Amino acid sequence: MEIKDIKNAKIKAWVEEIKAMCEPDAVYVCDGSQEEYDRLMKKCVDAGLATPLNKDKKPNSFLFRSLPSDVARVEGRTFISSVKQDDAGPTNNWIDPKELKETMKGLYKGCMHGRTMYVIPFCMGPLGSPISKNGIEITDSEYVVLNMDIMTRAGKKVLDVIGENGEFVPCLHSVGKPLNNGEKDNGIWPCADVEHKYISQFPEEHLIWSYGSGYGGNALLGKKCFALRIATVLAREEGWLAEHMLILKLTNPKGEVKYVTGAFPSACGKTNLAMLIPTIPGWKVETIGDDIAWMKFGKDGRLYAINPEAGFFGVAPGTSDQSNKNALISASSNTIFTNCALTEDGDVWWEGIGYPAKGDLIDWKGNKRPALAKDKSPKGEEFAHPNARFTAPAKQCPCIAPEWEDPNGVPISAILFGGRRPSTVPLVHQSRDWNHGVFLGSIVGSEITAASTIDASQVGKIRRDPFAILPFCGYNMGDYFQHWINIGKNAPDQSKLPKIFYVNWFRKDDNNPDLPGGFMWPGYGDNSRVLAWIFDRCDGKDNADDTAIGFMPKAGAINTDGLANYYKKTLPEITKVDKEGWLKEIKDIRENHYPKFGKHLPKELSEQLDILEKNLSK
Ligand code: OXD
Numbered sequence: 374m375e376i377k378d379i380k381n382a383k384i385k386a387w388v389e390e391i392k393a394m395c396e397p398d399a400v401y402v403c404d405g406s407q408e409e410y411d412r413l414m415k416k417c418v419d420a421g422l423a424t425p426l427n428k429d430k431k432p433n434s435f436l437f438r439s440l441p442s443d444v445a446r447v448e449g450r451t452f453i454s455s456v457k458q459d460d461a462g463p464t465n466n467w468i469d470p471k472e473l474k475e476t477m478k479g480l481y482k483g484c485m486h487g488r489t490m491y492v493i494p495f496c497m498g499p500l501g502s503p504i505s506k507n508g509i510e511i512t513d514s515e516y517v518v519l520n521m522d523i524m525t526r527a528g529k530k531v532l533d534v535i536g537e538n539g540e541f542v543p544c545l546h547s548v549g550k551p552l553n554n555g556e557k558d559n560g561i562w563p564c565a566d567v568e569h570k571y572i573s574q575f576p577e578e579h580l581i582w583s584y585g586s587g588y589g590g591n592a593l594l595g596k597k598c599f600a601l602r603i604a605t606v607l608a609r610e611e612g613w614l615a616e617h618m619l620i621l622k623l624t625n626p627k628g629e630v631k632y633v634t635g636a637f638p639s640a641c642g643k644t645n646l647a648m649l650i651p652t653i654p655g656w657k658v659e660t661i662g663d664d665i666a667w668m669k670f671g672k673d674g675r676l677y678a679i680n681p682e683a684g685f686f687g688v689a690p691g692t693s694d695q696s697n698k699n700a701l702i703s704a705s706s707n708t709i710f711t712n713c714a715l716t717e718d719g720d721v722w723w724e725g726i727g728y729p730a731k732g733d734l735i736d737w738k739g740n741k742r743p744a745l746a747k748d749k750s751p752k753g754e755e756f757a758h759p760n761a762r763f764t765a766p767a768k769q770c771p772c773i774a775p776e777w778e779d780p781n782g783v784p785i786s787a788i789l790f791g792g793r794r795p796s797t798v799p800l801v802h803q804s805r806d807w808n809h810g811v812f813l814g815s816i817v818g819s820e821i822t823a824a825s826t827i828d829a830s831q832v833g834k835i836r837r838d839p840f841a842i843l844p845f846c847g848y849n850m851g852d853y854f855q856h857w858i859n860i861g862k863n864a865p866d867q868s869k870l871p872k873i874f875y876v877n878w879f880r881k882d883d884n885n886p887d888l889p890g891g892f893m894w895p896g897y898g899d900n901s902r903v904l905a906w907i908f909d910r911c912d913g914k915d916n917a918d919d920t921a922i923g924f925m926p927k928a929g930a931i932n933t934d935g936l937a938n939y940y941k942k943t944l945p946e947i948t949k950v951d952k953e954g955w956l957k958e959i960k961d962i963r964e965n966h967y968p969k970f971g972k973h974l975p976k977e978l979s980e981q982l983d984i985l986e987k988n989l990s991k
């Protein structure tokens with residue numbers, strides 16, 4: 374389609390304005406058809422940017438390789454450009470919007486020379502849902518169009534929904550690599566140098582400008598930039614919640630259903646939990662979403678969630694039949710792989726896939742190397758980049774719930790928080806009430822391990838990632854805590870609020886040689902044992918003890934049938950209150966975490982900290 378096919382005057386004017394600034398060779402409005410997808414993919418293959426995979430192994434799937442300077446989100450180059458710095462808060466990078474726009478306009482000027490400017494109308498959430506929101510992404514990257522096609526509902530149908538007067542979030546993206554006359558990409562991933570990358574959110578204007586990166590969350594602007602950073606701002610303005618949470622459907626052996634959301638920092642197995650295969654008989658987990666949840670109160674007073682995305686942008690390394698079979702099946706066709714290794718027979722491979730590769734591999738940097746006899750590689754010598762990804766349509770997930778696109782969303786019974794905590798935090802505990810739950814969300818974090826830092830003095834400290842939304846909150850995190858408190862306070866019916874739980878799959882005992890990896894809990898499918906306890910808690914079942922830190926499973930309340938004996942022995946240890954550990958935790962929160970938020974810290978959270986301390990000293 375062309376600009377003239379756009380009926381909405383506001384969109385048209387904005388597209389014309391960006392065209393005049395970026396000076397592309399052509400402008401193309403995406404219709405979202407299969408023919409368009411195939412044509413643009415062929416363009417990428419012809420330009421040497423994409424490799425078609427073996428049709429017998431991975432039908433209609435392609436592999437892209439990025440440059441080593443463009444392999445992940447760039448938090449250091451991500452900005453919340455609010456008018457006042459205080460509104461961006463202590464956890465976001467801030468530049469004055471006037472200054473940032475001047476700088477970025479300088480970069481955008483003529484940045485699309487030699488390229489086509491694509492206009493992608495997209496919807497976050499099921500089309501026509503009262504919870505969904507529309508956006509328009511302008512980009513000069515075919516890779517972005519193709520990924521947005523999988524990750525969102527995109528194309529003409531969205532323009533029709535927006536109509537002549539509907540609202541949309543404008544999202545501008547350029548890879549920041551103009552081409553001189555006749556110049557071609559020649560198989561080299563286009564992007565700008567790190568110091569010229571800007572991932573900018575303007576919260577007052579609900580506007581996104583991204584420059585210089587073609588990768589994932591930096592470039593697929595519907596995801597982290599819109600569905601989290603701008604959506605957190607919209608949610609606060611409009612009284613709902615935009616969260617970095619998976620959504621799952623849990624069915625018990627009687628066929629009763631509950632829906633659960635969960636916030637976990639990156640690399641804590643969120644996608645695995647969303648697609649879990651239970652090890653306890655009769656229980657079923659189905660997926661609604663694996664990364665983002667938008668939640669609004671329904672007419673019945675319950676909190677309803679939708680998954681604003683239509684696909685999974687999952688981390689490939691570590692995904693195996695054992696860790697997440699359903700993700701592998703989701704990505705077995707019609708999938709875009711990025712920075713995975715390529716096998717001799719035209720398939721993809723990555724570390725932790727569960728089997729060694731054969732023959733030679735082309736690694737993510739494009740070098741041919743003989744495969745190793747195992748499915749691990751030394752750090753820095755990986756064949757697949759540790760942040761290699763698959764972009765797969767959610768509808769291909771074998772355990773996708775039939776109602777995953779219900780425009781009304783699904784009613785949430787429980788909200789989980791969790792991080793990687795080798796000590797202190799038990800396997801599961803339930804908050805006493807909403808504010809206590811908000812407190813638990815506010816202290817989410819992962820312990821820094823020797824594997825995650827080169828600075829030995831940091832090991833054992835806790836990197837806090839409140840609500841697992843630290844890199845994705847579009848405003849002051851203290852005000853975000855207050856928003857959560859207010860949601861509870863102003864709920865149409867307090868008794869219908871979801872119950873809040875803190876889970877920890879990662880307790881360790883390195884001195885016990887029986888435990889694989891030193892982990893005191895098996896995780897993966899066995900997490901269903903904890904989900905089952907949570908399910909029953911939501912029904913008010915008498916399966917908990919009231920402890921100093923909240924409700925915890927009564928002895929025998931977690932189903933251990935079929936669990937290895939050594940885990941049966943560790944279970945009492947990980948389901949009791951570690952008083953010393955929690956007192957240290959309180960000190961860390963009081964001295965290092967909460968003071969960052971200054972006057973923005975809700976008094977309700979300091980109160981919760983005092984209550985916890987008092988309970989522990991009883
Ligand atoms: C993601 C992340 O890519 O949270 O989803 O980092």
Ligand code: MN
Nearest residue numbers: 617639664665
């Ligand atoms: Mn995420």
